[in-house]
Amino acid sequence: MMGNGKVIEVKNLVKKFGNFVANDHLTFDVHRGEIFGFLGANGAGKTTAMRILCGLSKPTSGEITVNGFDVYRQSEAIKRTIGYMSQKFSLYEDMTVAENMRFYAGIYKLPRSKRLKKEAELRDKLHMPEIMNKLVGSLPLGWKQKLAFSIALIHDPGIVFLDEPTGGVDPITRRQFWKLIYEASANGITVFVTTHYMDEAEYCDRVTIMVDGRIEALDTPAQLMQTYGASSMNDVFLTLARKAKKAVG
C-alpha cells in the first residue's frame, strides 16, 4: 500500500521567529498513501511546520520538498498539488453546496465535466441527492465536515492536509469521517493530520509527537504504545510531555 515513494521529505527544518525557535531541526519523511499524524500541545510547533509544508511560509533553514517541489522556490507548484482542510472548514455558509463546489472548482480551474463528476461522487457519498441545493449553513456539522473534505480533494491533490479535523462531532459521524480518510489513503492520497486530540492519533499509520518545537517520537501508534509501556496514545503523550517539562523546569 505504501509503495516507496516519498511525497514529503524534510531534513533539519528550522523555523525561528526572532529568538523563538518554533521548529527545531525537524527531520521526517512521509510516504505515498500514508496517514501521517502530527501531534502536539498548542504551541508545540505543529501549525508552523504545516504552514511551511503547504508553501504558506518559508523555513529559516533546512531542505524540504513536497510532492517533489522545493518549498523555497516552488511554493506555487506545491499549492496546486495539495489540498487543505481546516477546523473552520473554509466553506461559505451563505452559499449552497453546489455553489461552494463550483467556486473551489473555479479556483483550481477544473473543467466542467470533472466538476460534474465530483458533484456526483459527493451526492453518492452523502446519500442525499437534494443536498446540492442546500445552504451550507443549514447542514449538520458532520455533513459540513464531509463536504469540506470533498472540496479539499476536488482537484485530486497528491497530499491533503487536515488541521484538527474532527473536534466536537458525535462518535458515529467521526468514524464516518475517518472512513473517508481511509478511502482517500487507499486511493493513494497522502493524508497529513495535525491534532491535539490524542485518541485521533491512533487512527494514523504513523505518528509524530512534537513537544516544544522538537520531534520527541515518531513511529506507528502500536510501536509507540509498546515503547512507552502505555495503553493509549494519550498516555504516551503525557509521558513525553512530562519528561520534557522536567527537562526544562
Add this chain to the structure above:
Amino acid sequence: MIRFNNVSKSYGDVQAVSDISFEVKEHELFGLIGPDGAGKTTLLRMLVSLLLPDFGSISLAGCNVVGNYRKVRSLVGYMPGRFSLYQDLSVEENLSFFASVFGSSIAENYHLIEPIYKQIEPFRKRRAGKLSGGMKQKLALSCALIHKPVVLVLDEPTTGVDAVSRHEFWDMLDNLKKAGITIIVSTPYMDEASRCDRVALIQQGCILSIDTPGSIVQTHGKQHWNIKARERYKLITDLEAWEQTASVYPFGQYLHLKLKSGGAGRNEIIAYLKRNNHEQIEACEGTPGIEDVFIDLMTENDKKQIEA
C-alpha cells in the same frame, strides 16, 4: 442538589432539549457527555438562570432557578464555554475584578483557589490574552471559584486544551469535589467520562443513559471483535458487506466489529477475511468502552425516532 424536572427548550424549530429529567447529588462530580449540538450548553445555561426553560422546572439547592434566580446566581460558580476572561486585563486584575463583582476579595478565599492559582501566579502580571490555553483554563476556573460557590457549573472546560492540561484539570476537579463543592461539567470527549462520578450521555436533546460510567458500560456494553488487517479501507468495506455484521466502526488502530446475535466466531471471521484476500489479519475479543456504548445507544435512539 440539582434537579431537572421534564425540562424542554427549543430555539425556533430546533428542539435543543426535550423532556430531560435528572438529579445531581451533593458533593458529586457529574458529567454531561455528548457531541456539539447535543444540548449540553442549553442545559447548563438554564441551570445558571441565563435561559428560561420552555417547559419543566429546575431547582438548585432547593431554589427554583427561574423564580429565585438571585439566590441561585449567588450560589453558583459558572465557567462558560469560551474562557470568558478580559483579554486586556492581567491575570491578577481578572481575578480581583471577578472577586469584587461577587463582593469578595482574592485574600478572602485564597485557600480555595490556591492549588490552582499557584500554578499561574508567576504570570500574574501577564495579560490574559497572552496566556496559553491551559493557563487560561486555570485562570477561568480560579475566577469561577473566587466567591466560594456551592455548585460549580463548567461548560466544556477542556475543549481546545492540550492533553496534559486536560489531565491536570480533572485532577483539580477531583480536589474541589473533595473540598465539598458539587460540580456539573459538560464535555464532548467520551474518554473523560471515567473521571466523573456519574454521567449523562446526551444526544440531540435527549438523555441516552445516566449512571456511573462503570454501570453504563456494564448495562449496555456488548461484546465486539477487534479486527485489524493490512488494507484498512478494504477491510471496512468488506466487513460492512458481510451478512453476519451488525456494525463495524474504526476505533483507533482496530475496527470494532459487532456480529449479529447467535452469529459467527473468530474462525469464521478469519475465514471470511481470508476469502477476501486480506493479509496480516488480527482478530481478538474486545471489551467495550463508553464510546462503544454511546454509538450503540445513538443507533438505538435513531431507530426509535424513525419508528415513532
Add this chain to the structure above:
Amino acid sequence: MNRFWGFIRKEFYHIFRDARTLIIILGIPVSQLLLFGYVVNTEVKDVKLAVYDQSKDDVTTRIINKLTSSGYFELVKNLDSDNDIEAIFKKGKIKEVLVFEPDFAEKLEREGSADIQLLADATDPNVARMVAMYTQNIINSFLKQEQPLATVPMQVNASIKMYYNEQLRSVFLFVPGLMALIMMLVSALMSSISITREKELGTMEVLLVSPLKPIHIIIGKVIPYLLIAFVDSLLIILMGNLVFNMPVNGSLLLLMGECFLFIFLSLSLGILISTVAPTQLIAMFMSMIGLMLPTLLLSGFVFPIESMPEVLQWFSAIMPARWFNEIVKNIMLKGVGFMYVWKQTFILLAMSVFIVFVSVRKFKIRLM
C-alpha cells in the same frame, strides 16, 4: 460599593489599554475640530470672479473695484461674449460671473435702474449662496453710497440674513455641531461597543450570573465614558477658543451643565443600542447609521433646518443634537442665560428620562 469601584476600574483599564479606543476618544475630537475649522471651510475669501462688462463705463468699473478691493473677490478674467461664460464655468476655477447690461451707467442715471446678472457656480450650493449674497450686499452698499435714492432691480434673489456671525466664520457654526457629533461618538458608540464586546467575549454571561444588578452594570459602563466625553467637550471649547477665537459669551457653567445632560442622553442611547445589538459590528453600524449620520445631516450642523423639506424637519425635531446645537449656539454666541434655553433643555431632559427608562427595562437579565 467595592463591587462598583472594581467595575469602573476595569472599564478604565479597557479604555487605556486599547490604542484604538484612545485614538477615538482623544484623537478624533482634536483632528475633527482642526479639520472642520481649517479645511471644510465655507468662508468666502478670494473667490475667483469673471466679469462680462458690456457697458465698460465709469460705474461698472467702480463696482468691480469695490468688489475686488473687499478682499472677498479676485478678478480673474474679463469676458468678451456670452459664449465664454459657460466655457469658463466648466473649467471650474471661476465661482461667479458678473454680467453688466450695455449702457449700464446711462440706464441707471436715466431710468433709475439697471440690470446686473449674477451667475454663480452652484455645484456647491452653500458656497454659491454665500457668494451671491456677498456680491449683492457689496453692490447694494455701493449704490447706497453713490445714489441714496436709486434702486437697482437684480435678477439674483437672496434672502438669507446672518446674525451673530457677521464675518461668517464657519468654524463658529461648526463647533456646536461638532461637539454634538463627538459627544455622540464617544458616548453612544463607545459605550455600546464596550457592552457588546462583553457579549461577544462571553464575559457578559459571567456578569449576569453574578450578584450584579443590571443597573450596576449599566452605571459601571456609563461613568467612565461620561467622564471622558466631558473632558472631550472641555477640550473642544478650549481649542475653539484658543485656535479659532471662538468666544463663550454666556455662562461657562451653564454650558458645561448642558454638555453633561447631552452626554448622559447619548450614553443612554448607546445602552439602548447595546441591548439590541448582539455583536460589536452591529452595534457600530447601528450607532453610525442610526445616530451619527442623522446627527450630521439633520441636526442643522451641515444643512440648515429651515431649508429642509417639512418631513425632514419633523425628523430633525427628534434629533437630540438639534436641540443641543441650539443651546450651545445660544450660550456661546448670543451669550444668553438659562431663560432662553430652558425649552431645549427640557426637551433633552425628557428624551433622557425616556431612553434611560426603556434601556433599563430592555437590559436583559438573561441571554434570550
